[in-house]
Amino acid sequence: MTSERKQFTKRDIFETMPPGKVKIIEALKSLLEIKEYDAITTAEIARTAGVSEPLIYKHFKDKRDLLYVVLRHYLDRHLARFELDLKGINGTLNKLRRLIWMHINVYASNRIIAKLLSLVVRGMPGFYTSETYDWIVTVYAKTVLNVIEEGIANGEIRNDIPPKFIRQVLLGSLEHICLREVIFDKDIDPDELTDNLCKLLFRGIENTNGPTGGQT
Template sequence: MKKLAVRRQVSRLPRELRIAELMTAARAVFKEKGYADALTSEIAERAGVVEGTIYRYFDNKRDLLIKVLEQWYVEIISDYEKQLKHVSGTWNRLRFMVWHHLSVLHLEPVLCRLVLLEMRPAPDYRQTIVFDMNREYTLRTIEIIEAAVASGEFRSGLSLALVRDMIYGAIEHHTWAYLRGEGDFSADQVADSLADMVYRALATHPRVEAPVPDAHQLTQAIERLEKIADRLEVPAALATKRSGLAKARS
């Protein structure tokens, strides 16, 4: 009796789902290994496909990295815009923008290094979608400054690009040690300080805020006041006593 040939079932996902799986796997491998040590064979294995499948959807490993970073920027911008809707006031919006960027750096240091070390130094960086996405991302900062200038809250004649570079340059310089794997930073503290410095530098009438002392400072201040009061009370008591004696003699 002739045996029937058994056909092997091949699972074929829709194109969009297959690309999503490959990019998820690639993102994980890039975060764990960096770009140089990431192997397309490992990416394919994690996605459950043969290595050749990657080249059906991506030109090469760098093309895959660019697509991963593009997707990451889309996520960042979407989250930024969703949260910014609920923030009002120039100082608060500036502070939120700085805090959000710092939080991204703190959460995804490896992906940030991939942008700074793999993408930015490349000769064709300005022709990549990553460059375009970065410009779109930082445009939100320019829009905050622009609105403040238009309302008269910030001085006119400012170079918006220079202000943007000043903000992101300060953030990059301050966090570079952390991105190298050295030390740490507080997104809240840095955001407070940087937003305040930028606002005071640009505002037509910078707000003046008295520093709020902490509990220890308040305790020390009270103790000093009590000592001063004690010193004042002694001469006052003596003066009262002398006045009483003088009256008695008269």
Template sequence: MAASLKNRKESTKNRIIEAAKALFADQGYTKTTIADISRQAGLSEAALYEYFQGKEDLLLTIPDLWVCDLIEDLERQLFGIKGAVNRLRKYLWWYCRRVEESPLDAKIVYLFLKTNANFMQTEVYSNVKVLYGYLLEIFEEGRRTKELRPDLDPRIARNIFIGTMEHIITLWLLRDRAYSLFENLEETFDLMVGAFTRGAETPRGGPAKGPDIH
């Protein structure tokens, strides 16, 4: 039957991916050999090439799957949440949770992907852009509704937001996830949002004006 055939193929492919994911995340891309991966996946090195074009293809497949799943999930998660600040908060908490749930994927994305010389030309990159593109919309919207300061440059705000987010995630990964990613997340978020809302009409904590500069 075609279905079970497809399933068998998919299941082997998954075994290879899981093996590669674990090994890449543990030893890094360079130190992991095809022999390692195929042994872990329970087939020969030659057979692996029936499923993937090569080592680099295998590396890129892992984050590709993850990021596609993230995009799929993101819209659903933000659905129905009103207000730029609320949406930003949801975005950050959602992303951190996804990272905590899939640390191996995250490690590969954050530590081994940019390394690749032509990361920019890759499918993954354009998907990451989609993922981060949502933030631009949120900042735009917040500016229009005056929830955020009207002179806020969305791209700059996004740089701060993503930069901070990626930094705390990278630190957490490099330190072997020895603590919770959510430690201090509240304070970090408040500090950032404070920068985005200052001078807006309804900052967090109730209506209040920013500093007057007469």
């Protein structure tokens, strides 16, 4: 009987929400499947949700604010697995490879997420002060950084480049190698991209002073 203790998942979040709010979120989600954000009007969202337009503004600051919440819902299930999925893997570079593959795979299998992150919210000034942004940084970017720092500490990764810089290069590369296919809706091959990226980056970041105890 004491088995479930904390397990706060998406389901709980939805259950404590007023039904109208849930309907609005789901409405925007379903509209994003068929057209891009800028082409979706608030009237359309309300109509699809079966609620009145002002209700959107009762629950969300803006149309954009609503988008940030929707983006978070989309990312939720993916990001939840990220940390766990790294647990079983030993070796920093193996963890990084796994991370890279997962990132690309999310973009490959969910174009809405890819488009929102690479093209839409990126240009919205308010995004960088939103809860969703904070959450992504905490859950994802920090995880990546931890892996890199761990690699530096155990001597697998060179220590003459700031870890945050390495992360920037990694994340920038990830986004850019998918960008063309995201924009033009072409297929993405996670395996091939992962291979090439690892080939290139790993040789750039690995510690050449010997595999272990490479502390200067």
